[in-house]
Amino acid sequence: MTTTTEAPAVATRKLTYVKAFNEGLAQAMREDDNVFVAGEDVAGYGGVFRMFDNLLDEFGPRRMIDTPISEAALVGLGVGAAARGLRPVVDLMFMDFIGVCLDQIVNQAAKMKYMFGGALSVPLTITTASGAGLGAAAQHSQSLEAWLAHVPGLKVVMPCDAYTAKGLTVSAIRDDNPVVVMLNKVLLGSTGEVPEEIYGIPLGRAHTARQGSDVTVIALGRMVGEALAAADELSAEGVEIEVIDPRTVQPLDTETMFASVRRTHRVLVVHEAVTFGGLGAEIAAQIQDAVFDYLDAPVLRIGAPFSPVPFSPVLEKAYVPDRARIAQGCRRLLERS
Amino acid sequence: MTTTTEAPAVATRKLTYVKAFNEGLAQAMREDDNVFVAGEDVAGYGGVFRMFDNLLDEFGPRRMIDTPISEAALVGLGVGAAARGLRPVVDLMFMDFIGVCLDQIVNQAAKMKYMFGGALSVPLTITTASGAGLGAAAQHSQSLEAWLAHVPGLKVVMPCDAYTAKGLTVSAIRDDNPVVVMLNKVLLGSTGEVPEEIYGIPLGRAHTARQGSDVTVIALGRMVGEALAAADELSAEGVEIEVIDPRTVQPLDTETMFASVRRTHRVLVVHEAVTFGGLGAEIAAQIQDAVFDYLDAPVLRIGAPFSPVPFSPVLEKAYVPDRARIAQGCRRLLERS
Amino acid sequence: MAQRASTASKKSAQVSAEIIKDLHERMVRIRLFETEAGKLMEAGRLPGFLHLYVGQEAVAAGVMSALRDDDQITSTHRGHGHAVAKGVGFREMYAELYGRVTGACLGRGGSMHINDLTRGMLGANGIVGAGVPIAVGAAFAARYKGEDSVAVTFFGDGATNIGAFHEGANMAAILGLPVVFVCENNGYAEFTPQSGHMLLTDVADRAAAYGMPSVIVDGMDAVAVHRAAAEAVERARTGAGPMMIEAKTYRYFDHQGVKGLRHPYRSDEEVAEWKSRDPIDLIEARAVADGTATRPELDDVWRRTRDEIAEAIAYAEASPLPDPADLLLNVYSG
Amino acid sequence: MAQRASTASKKSAQVSAEIIKDLHERMVRIRLFETEAGKLMEAGRLPGFLHLYVGQEAVAAGVMSALRDDDQITSTHRGHGHAVAKGVGFREMYAELYGRVTGACLGRGGSMHINDLTRGMLGANGIVGAGVPIAVGAAFAARYKGEDSVAVTFFGDGATNIGAFHEGANMAAILGLPVVFVCENNGYAEFTPQSGHMLLTDVADRAAAYGMPSVIVDGMDAVAVHRAAAEAVERARTGAGPMMIEAKTYRYFDHQGVKGLRHPYRSDEEVAEWKSRDPIDLIEARAVADGTATRPELDDVWRRTRDEIAEAIAYAEASPLPDPADLLLNVYSG
Ligand SMILES: Cc1ncc(C[n+]2csc(CCOP(=O)(O)OP(=O)(O)O)c2C)c(N)n1
Ligand SMILES: Cc1ncc(C[n+]2csc(CCOP(=O)(O)OP(=O)(O)O)c2C)c(N)n1
Ligand SMILES: [Mg+2]
């Protein structure tokens, strides 16, 4: 089951990011009885971020499972259930907790189909909240997509708004592979237009969030909104930037990026993760390889400095990339001839 | 204790890679009583790769600790002991097992100094064997340095021969930070000249393993030897390649790379890890950023294809980069004008 | 297998007046520190998360009163009580909650990473269970160096379901290390009752899986906790290996922050019942009854502590913020 | 807590002749498969690692004879015995060891990933303990779908020290899932004796930490294992939840490969003593003694199996290698 309903054209009402996620999940559960949710406080409490609000009422304890604090067993439960034909949605609460269960994600879920000679699929969805900005400090604020995107067999999506939170979640659940859905904590309460019906957003296809001719900005997750804000600021200065939201970082739709860079000749990649070894490196490496002759300037990367996420808001603010740094990066790129 | 004795100039005898490691470790243990080793079958058995042969005899059960199969507790033991002033060497046997203990490495060891406001150091060394080539399949063959190098607070070294296996291990143990020493399984029995006395190789400094003017090849770990072999092959064709061995991938000595590329104008990065999201991406991204105007061709990356490590030797051979692919990559770079 | 609470608390009669006063003061210090922190949070003056310790004071006070300064502890997300009881200063603790450069972590760590190496406080921890193996390592270091200090690791009922707890307990047992495992069983892991996360009634029964003795104590009775801890610490210090203490206790506030109105995961009656056995009320009643302290003496502890806290909060608020130019400070040593 | 071996084996008298023969045949199949694999490896004809099961046959045979085809198992690095006993074919198993495209994993997995979904064999596993939670998930799926199949997870004595075991056991217990936990206690984790990795004598005692019943059986007595497994499976199938079986057994060969000369981690006497209770010898003696089978009938099983193995090895050797052009096959679905 890898078909994805394309999103309907007209959105009808505003919803928060977390409610959009919740609605997509609920609709996917209605669509397929094989979908169930397991995690810590996902059922009775509805999830510490309210991601699973009301789902226990509708779907009951058969399909909404509260588990002990046992992330390795939790993901393993998902792997085993997926191997036996269910479509588990397993919640890891904070992305930072993957350190206690990465073996099940990377050595089991991701490799099982391959190692088993294709004998099965592992249609497992892992949901988690990532990102800094809430003063949650070094162990509750990380963006670790670079680890996961480096693992053959996994897919990874990073919704940037309510609309993509719903559509990517639906597609993740419908997909026959293990998919990690990285929600962003700061975006949870942000609102956006969201169609009422169920829809999937194709995995592996980037979205051009804004068209522009001067600089291409490739932004991951929450940075899409920051890039769009920077675009407004720059537009007032007469600079038009194109904003590309990969939506899925594994597989990564580089064709859309290459096509854009062929037109703009300048490109900036921005993500919350630390710059060193972040996905900006992969994107930069691919772009300079594929469209080298089109580049008027090196690919510029903006990410977090090489340190753990600091607690104090004054440091955290300086740590996480924002619209100002993006705008400044674009200006720097344009200065370079 | 971050000073490192520079290596003596003259080597006196040949030693295998694993014996060189073992000698460095033993000398570091003699040098400092705070150094001890813990891991599965490291004491009585001497390690499944013979990394710890004879150390129990010399250092006794106080300093050579066999542990249960409990990697999270094993690394945690190291973190706690390091926090209390010891210099633990903790062995993870196969690098693939870090999925069961990554939290202790990444959220505890790496971040502790920072999170604690600098109140302590964590002089922990983690040794492990990485790489494919032994038919050990998908869960015993990975090269996961990209994960670790993405983590602020960690250092990562990848010895490419007996000489560096000893010197980098000594420096890792003497360093006041958590350092992961990635030995390569295929290299264990390979021999090289190794000085008898204790010596450290400075962390964070790349080594130019061969000088050349036509192409710069940056090779990690075992790929250094493959690159040198490719260099011989190419030299016969009149092409001189420069081979750079970063030795330490975190921190990464990019200055040495930039300087080389400014002379050669062409660069290839090769590692065993899958290309997507591998350290080749970071190196490529930094090079195209720093020496953009010197590049006559895009930075070329060679790594494993995007799949788990296959078992069948015929597949594994096709999977892991080798001298032939490196030579071919160099030729491609030179064709490009 | 595990000694029952009754056994352990029977002995609680025989502690000195000095210890009673010490326990009382530690508990008052925690109670006031936490109550004020909760108020500051509700007033929007503190960034980040707070997992408050109110209700569980007898555990931290009871254990810490049995420790020396050079004994080491590892703590949890709910770590303020342990830090206060181990002697970490109010000033650096509040300054940390405020994210100031004068804080215990220079403002870098916040509530979940408060530590004080001079006090043997090896840190709160944001990852459930992660402190357990770290304490095992600290105990290893002590024995390795020939010192007789011990390590105590605190963890919740919920934390005993995670792998790190299991591995750490077995590691301490097989290596015979001086570690005391203190389970603060407050009946809940976040919003999940104990009955929803394990089949056992007594977490202490898990100790047997490691060949480790265990004892159950009334976690609202600081004296009982103190006695159990003193025994376990003595065992560990004299080379008899690790032991587990399960303290049955309760948190008054929500899992995070002060009041949780969202999900009625526990009843008002349940909360009220536990509060009727408030650990500070209990020790005060006892102290007054047996003449250990007078009411005015006890009140004085509250007053002094309140003053100290007011001063510490003022200090924190007056402290400078960290300088963003120092973002990379302390990422590496050397 | 755990029933003692004696209790469980007493009942071993009363199984049918059919089951005795079935157990015998499964064990012979494992013994010969492994012995030949070991020879092939020593002859340098097989790539990679082999963790051979010889000596432990009674466990796989005893458990698998109590299972249905739709019951699921998860296995370990030492997985050949489980696969053979669950009915996976010799051809695809040898072909996999040879890295041929006709292998159980199309040559992609090798020894440590042999699986057969049509037989409920959810895979060997190269990561110690990792199969435990996967079996819990398989059991979850069965109950979710309203099926009455069960899941069995095999693991060693050493594996019970890793977090995944602990978490998986507790998860199965609290969710009341139909999982049977089979600890094959062969006394060693690689080269470390049990006494070097845990303080307990009986791994079964760990089950109590999860509120799970347990039983200890003589792991050299296939009938005893069969009976214990049948009981545990019946419990699980009828909704009574998980249970643990500890089978005391022994591996004849080295941890990896056939002979380990490097480190004398166990004595010749110890090996000889266990071999004197060889599980196949035991069942053959019993079968002949009680008239269940004649010596010629038993010999015939060996002969037939040898022939089948010779044919399977020839098949494997004649099979094509995978095509490097297909390197990316099966990385993703769809
Ligand atoms: C590995 C991990 N999983 C989940 C969490 C989220 N979390 C924080 S506290 C908590 C509950 C802990 O329960 P318990 O151990 O009983 O301690 P208590 O909060 O009751 O003091 C959870 C699930 C975490 N921090 N780390
Ligand atoms: C997480 C992990 N740690 C270590 C290993 C290496 N290893 C493979 S088998 C083994 C010993 C397992 O012992 P036990 O569980 O008793 O099984 P046995 O080999 O005796 O069948 C070890 C340490 C591994 N594969 N995975
Ligand atoms: Mg609790």
Ligand SMILES: [Mg+2]
């Ligand atoms: Mg064993």
